[in-house]
Amino acid sequence: MILSINIVENNMLNMLLIAAIYLGIFSVAGLFLVLLERKVAAWFQLRLGPNRVGPWGLLQTMADALKLVSKELTGTVKADKFLYNLAPYFVIISSLMALAVFPFTQEFQAFDINIGIFFLIAISSIGVIGILLGGWASNNKFALIGAMRSGVQTISYELSVGLSLVTMVLLTGTLQLSEIIEVQKNGWLIVQGHIPAIIAFMIYMIAGTAETNRAPFDMVEAESELGAGFHTEYSGMKFAYFFLAEFINMFIIAAIAATVFFGGWLEPAWLTPLGIAEVFPAIGVFWFLGKTFALVFLMMWFRWTFPRLRVDQLLTLEWKYLLPLNLLNIVLMALIVWLGLTIQI
Template sequence: MILNIFTDIHNLLLGLMSAKAVHITELVLIGVAYLGIFAVLGLFLVWLERRVAGFFQLRLGPNRVGPSGLFQTIADALKLVSKELTGTVKADKQLYKIAPYFVITTALMAMALIPFSQEIQAFDINIGVFFLISVSSIGVLGIFLAGWSSNNKYSLIGGMRTGIQMISYELSVGMAVVTMVVLAGTLQISEIVELQKSGWFIFTGHIPAIIAFMIFMIAGTAESNRVPFDLVEAESELGAGFHTEYSGMRFAYYFLAEFVNMFIIASIAVVLFFGGWLSPFGITDAIPFAGLFWFTVKVIAVIFIFMWFRWTFPRFRIDQLLTLEWKYLLPINMVNIVLMALMVWLGLTF
């Protein structure tokens, strides 16, 4: 059904212009659509975070603007747009201005691969998971640049911490993903999801898959710079960390990108462990759009766990962060990959 709409639009455009122009127009249209999704998603997640935080903290959270305060973040975004863009005098101006776009662009690129449902996926390549992981780690460069170019010592410390965190936790995310790729035997996202029709990987892979999921959640939290790994911002230590000197919309880019990154990490988790858009036991296979529904529900459930972490745990110190990665997560991860390979080899998976 949804495919019909897309074909209709395609035919309509073909009637208007040449095939090449149609191709370019469609790319632009998809890009604009994803920008829209990006903004709405970011604003929604910010609202969700604040609301959930409210309930965790015996408060109500935003509840004035719109139903349940849903439009609060839109109001905040409007306020941020209208604010002056300030910066330090001695900042490295070029880098300072470019830095937010690194974060935004990479987040958008990663969004292209996310399978919202069977039909809605902009870019389904055969190295999908690999692409997703590599692109989402470029975004950290934006944070690093922001810390460097702001010419502020707090920002610099924040930026340096990002570098350390990026090098360490990329490994864990990658290896947790590799563990699941061993089970799946493919990197293409649509195929990974299709393979799970007989059972989600977290069940078929049982013990190594559960370990991989736990490691992925920990490392994913670190990747998206959230508590307990928010050393980059660490408001009680560094003020605001890397975005201390950013204001207005440039700050909002970072803020939105942080939440979209969390969404991306959650999506990868859902695709790899919980069967993407598939419904549990295939109960709603016949209903159109059900894939979108199940995908959203699963992603929000994973995001909720991230939020639960954030509103419960204290922050690590930088050396403890490294200890956790190099002494605990990495060895466990390596053993886990071997275990998974053995399981697949011996056919012990369901």
């Protein structure tokens, strides 16, 4: 399954085919993530979780999706109809677009762009426009507060996500994701960059969780404060788009972390002598997804353990602690790279 394509050479049909495959895979993956979250939540909460639809409840979210598709699309009378309807697509499309640049394994990458990391940061900040639009256009006070919180939160934490990735770019010297992985054949970046890389990883995970609006940073929804936040007035499939986008965003944040810090589809160094990857290159997908899901689990762990921050504490954390730390960390990383103190295997 070689999907590495050169846009100039390949025709429209090829592109559409790939788009369809990606769309198909990731709507299913999104549903699976929802199921995973529910199962993980259940394990944390002394429950069983979904276990009635299909074996181990595997088809539960499929059934939920079917239900949502068949539901009536309600809305408020005084909503700004155009923006109201546009918002969910903004959110879902921006998160699906981000998926295009990930290298799932060697040669399995839809769009190997030379500004990969930059593209990811840019595209993931478009999603917030959808949330702002949704909150504003639905003409609901709770939704508006939720949307405003989202704007504040995403703009703040965007900085930390960006800067922590920039720290790692200092180490790789490239923004292209395939090359970032190439660099890591000498050791995962979290090993190569040791102390500053670990700091960058921690900041990235905190800021990444905040950027996906997940607990403990779920100000935007904060069901005990705002009911449902920005998507209060959405129902049916439009709500499902928001919901799905949240989970795909979580996947994206984890996938970026897996690619940039943990070697992407590369197998652990101690397995290289066995030569499995040479015989069977597709095993890279396993490693990539394994690392990603480990990080996704970490984010779920956060969610089901921590209480929520208050909105001003959220901003204090970013502007007073994470951002200065991040800037210092960049200097530290630059020093380490300059002095050649990286660990190469």
